[in-house]
Amino acid sequence: MRLAVLDTEKCIGCQSCMFACSRRQGDAGLSQSCIGVRSIGGMERGFTVIVCKACYDPPCAKVCPTQALTPRKGGGVHLDADKCIGCGYCRDACIIGAVFWDDEINKPMICAHCGYCVDFCPHGVLGLQKREAEDAEQ
Amino acid sequence: MLNNDPLANILYIDLSKRTFKVKKRHDLFEKYMGGAGVAAALLHEECPEGCDPLGADNPIIFAVGPLTALFPLASKTVSMFKSPLTGNLGESHCGGRSAVAVRMAGYGAIVIKGASSIPVYLSIKGNQVYFRDASSLWGMGNFSSGRIIRENETGAGLRTIMRIGKAGEKLVSYACVTSETFRHFGRLGLGAVFGSKKLKALVVSGKSSLPVSDKKIYRKIYDEVYKTAVDSPVMKKYHDLGTAENIMPLNDFGGLPTRNLKEARFEGASGISGETFAQHYLGRRLACSHCPVGCIHIAALREPYEDESYFYKTSMISYDYEPLYALGAMLGISSAADFLKLMDRVEESWGMDAMSLGVILAWATEALERGLISENETGGVKLEWGCVEEYIKAAGYIVSQPNDFYRALARGVEYAASIYGGADFALSFGGNEMPGYHTGPGAHLGAIIGARHSHLDNAGYGIDQKTLVNQKMRPEELIDTLLEEERWRQVLSSLVVCFFARGIYSPELVTRLLGVAGFDLSTDDLQRIGREIHNEKYRFKIREGFAVDSVRIPERIFETPSPINWLSKSYIKEALKYAQKTILKEQGTGH
Numbered sequence: 001m002r003l004a005v006l007d008t009e010k011c012i013g014c015q016s017c018m019f020a021c022s023r024r025q026g027d028a029g030l031s032q033s034c035i036g037v038r039s040i041g042g043m044e045r046g047f048t049v050i051v052c053k054a055c056y057d058p059p060c061a062k063v064c065p066t067q068a069l070t071p072r073k074g075g076g077v078h079l080d081a082d083k084c085i086g087c088g089y090c091r092d093a094c095i096i097g098a099v100f101w102d103d104e105i106n107k108p109m110i111c112a113h114c115g116y117c118v119d120f121c122p123h124g125v126l127g128l129q130k131r132e133a134e135d136a137e138q
Numbered sequence: 139m140l141n142n143d144p145l146a147n148i149l150y151i152d153l154s155k156r157t158f159k160v161k162k163r164h165d166l167f168e169k170y171m172g173g174a175g176v177a178a179a180l181l182h183e184e185c186p187e188g189c190d191p192l193g194a195d196n197p198i199i200f201a202v203g204p205l206t207a208l209f210p211l212a213s214k215t216v217s218m219f220k221s222p223l224t225g226n227l228g229e230s231h232c233g234g235r236s237a238v239a240v241r242m243a244g245y246g247a248i249v250i251k252g253a254s255s256i257p258v259y260l261s262i263k264g265n266q267v268y269f270r271d272a273s274s275l276w277g278m279g280n281f282s283s284g285r286i287i288r289e290n291e292t293g294a295g296l297r298t299i300m301r302i303g304k305a306g307e308k309l310v311s312y313a314c315v316t317s318e319t320f321r322h323f324g325r326l327g328l329g330a331v332f333g334s335k336k337l338k339a340l341v342v343s344g345k346s347s348l349p350v351s352d353k354k355i356y357r358k359i360y361d362e363v364y365k366t367a368v369d370s371p372v373m374k375k376y377h378d379l380g381t382a383e384n385i386m387p388l389n390d391f392g393g394l395p396t397r398n399l400k401e402a403r404f405e406g407a408s409g410i411s412g413e414t415f416a417q418h419y420l421g422r423r424l425a426c427s428h429c430p431v432g433c434i435h436i437a438a439l440r441e442p443y444e445d446e447s448y449f450y451k452t453s454m455i456s457y458d459y460e461p462l463y464a465l466g467a468m469l470g471i472s473s474a475a476d477f478l479k480l481m482d483r484v485e486e487s488w489g490m491d492a493m494s495l496g497v498i499l500a501w502a503t504e505a506l507e508r509g510l511i512s513e514n515e516t517g518g519v520k521l522e523w524g525c526v527e528e529y530i531k532a533a534g535y536i537v538s539q540p541n542d543f544y545r546a547l548a549r550g551v552e553y554a555a556s557i558y559g560g561a562d563f564a565l566s567f568g569g570n571e572m573p574g575y576h577t578g579p580g581a582h583l584g585a586i587i588g589a590r591h592s593h594l595d596n597a598g599y600g601i602d603q604k605t606l607v608n609q610k611m612r613p614e615e616l617i618d619t620l621l622e623e624e625r626w627r628q629v630l631s632s633l634v635v636c637f638f639a640r641g642i643y644s645p646e647l648v649t650r651l652l653g654v655a656g657f658d659l660s661t662d663d664l665q666r667i668g669r670e671i672h673n674e675k676y677r678f679k680i681r682e683g684f685a686v687d688s689v690r691i692p693e694r695i696f697e698t699p700s701p702i703n704w705l706s707k708s709y710i711k712e713a714l715k716y717a718q719k720t721i722l723k724e725q726g727t728g729h
Contacts, residue, residue, distance in 0.1 A: 012424050012432035013425055014425035014426070014430050014431075015238075015295075015427050015428060016364070016430050023356070026353040026356075027348060027349060027350060028207055028208040028348040028349075028356065029241075029346050029347040030207065030238075030242055030345045030347070031345050032347060033345075037295055038294040038295025038296075041285070041288065042281070042285060043318055043320060043436075044320075044422065044436060044454035046422060103345065104346065104347060120364060120430070122368050122432070
């Protein structure tokens with residue numbers, strides 16, 4: 001399963017998903033969020049919702065100099081925070097901006113595709129998708 | 139509160155010296171929690187007695203609360219300042235991304251003092267404050283300045299951009315501050331205070347984590363609050379039609395002020411109803427940060443260019459009940475498109491409080507009708523009910539101020555009537571233009587005794603519609619009910635909980651949520667704190683010369699029948715006498 005953005009047009013920009021993602025780690029606030037919701041240049045034009053696409057051949061892992069990021073079975077990456085030196089290459093390699101950063105510990109925040117955020121989207125913008133279904137489409 | 143909660147940090151900025159410092163003020167937050175309470179205490183500390191609201195020593199205070207970024211709907215920022223409109227307590231609340239951004243930047247409050255010699259905007263990124271030259275933004279409207287700042291600054295999605303339009307620059311006493319294009323510190327003239335300091339905008343961003351007392355309990359209570367916010371029927375009206383839903387019921391009730399309250403029913407109400415907007419114009423719905431309700435309704439207005447075919451301007455314009463009352467019914471405007479045209483200029487280019495503006499234009503229309511003023515004063519503008527083009531011209535002149543008449547209108551209806559007459563139909567209380575409710579004594583007494591003369595202080599209009607319509611209340615009883623509601627609202631606005639969520643944020647729930655933020659308070663404690671904050675605000679009002687029983691009451695509210703037919707002058711007088719006595723007693727100076 002992977003987290004997917006089903007329809008950004010229904011996003012009202014409440015950012016409940018971002019708070020959920022951060023809260024999953026225990027604290028309140030936003031520093032540990034792996035989701036980004038921001039306006040497309042002004043709220044009147046709606047929002048972009050940035051989540052990890054769970055690439056099969058993830059660019060972020062390819063540039064990691066310490067193998068802290070390793071590809072996960074089924075797409076996406078796993079982060080071994082102990083190995084991470086906070087160089088930020090992964091963030092630069094992810095051109096959709098889905099490698100978020102926790103400035104408080106200077107390490108990336110990587111989506112685990114757990115789907116916790118999905119339950120906190122009031123309008124079904126986010127959902128968990130089966131990879132097989134998507135692959136069949138491709 | 140939790141020891142390591144950055145809420146206790148207050149950022150002090152001096153625009154004259156271009157310096158800033160951070161002070162830890164656990165004392166204030168322990169005492170008043172945050173928001174309105176902390177802001178009121180800071181206003182006492184920072185605002186010199188009798189100061190000029192447009193002088194450098196009038197502070198701008200922003201405060202958020204302990205539940206902000208912890209729980210949904212604690213998403214308002216409370217601003218306090220001395221109001222250039224009333225010359226007294228200025229308090230205005232705004233949502234958008236403002237509260238979460240201030241909290242995530244690591245602050246519980248921000249105090250801005252002094253004045254800049256050139257236009258500046260402030261960029262606050264965590265513990266850094268940048269003073270940016272805003273000379274090139276001066277004269278720009280809300281959309282353009284917002285866009286430029288957006289492109290110049292980092293923190294997309296995690297920031298608030300508060301800015302003023304031309305009305306703020308020109309010191310119109312009821313200029314507003316806009317955040318995130320569609321939300322406002324609308325009332326009492328914060329925009330003019332920004333303008334007087336040559337402060338064009340303020341961008342605040344941050345992304346931090348906040349401590350909680352118990353992680354497991356936190357998640358459990360969060361789920362409960364979130365579920366209630368999404369499922370509760372009391373929140374339904376806010377996300378479906380939005381506050382515009384109120385137009386038809388208030389009109390049917392006979393409490394919708396129309397054409398300067400010459401009437402309380404508008405034959406054109408259905409043209410500007412929530413239903414009409416939803417059906418023909420609703421283009422998008424938005425939410426404040428950390429609010430799953432999403433009450434913000436944005437209309438899409440498509441206008442053709444007259445001089446060139448196949449060219450259209452499509453504007454996105456927010457609408458709510460209060461602007462619809464003031465710029466719609468009060469001006470006799472019954473076409474949604476006409477309302478949107480006016481609202482677009484007010485919101486986008488000028489940045490003025492729609493409520494004050496509507497009431498002022500309504501007074502001017504009647505003054506012209508009665509011959510108190512002529513087209514000499516209006517500069518040729520033919521103010522007439524329903525004529526939107528004339529209202530757009532007049533509102534533009536209020537901003538550009540080409541003559542004494544428009545300079546007077548720029549200072550509010552109370553002032554304008556003091557010069558040109560017509561006080562009997564100049565609809566303001568305590569210097570603040572009236573809200574959109576002619577529902578009965580609750581609404582008017584509520585606006586008179588409310589600490590900021592706002593319908594949101596104590597929701598007297600609700601008492602009219604729910605209680606007084608069925609049974610009479612003694613004046614003392616009504617005042618006590620209003621005061622009790624206002625005291626409880628001090629608790630909510632100190633936690634910066636949106637008043638739309640008052641139905642789900644019960645005292646019992648609030649104590650549990652505060653427990654997660656490390657505040658050990660009982661419901662009795664909350665009642666006591668609410669009372670203290672209300673007293674603190676009134677202490678400021680009295681210090682600056684306010685007395686409940688000397689508020690000017692426009693005759694018009696007695697002339698036009700309200701749904702509560704026993705509304706009378708003697709009732710109001712008796713109620714205010716009692717209110718004055720009660721308030722002074724609370725201050726410890728009455729008998």
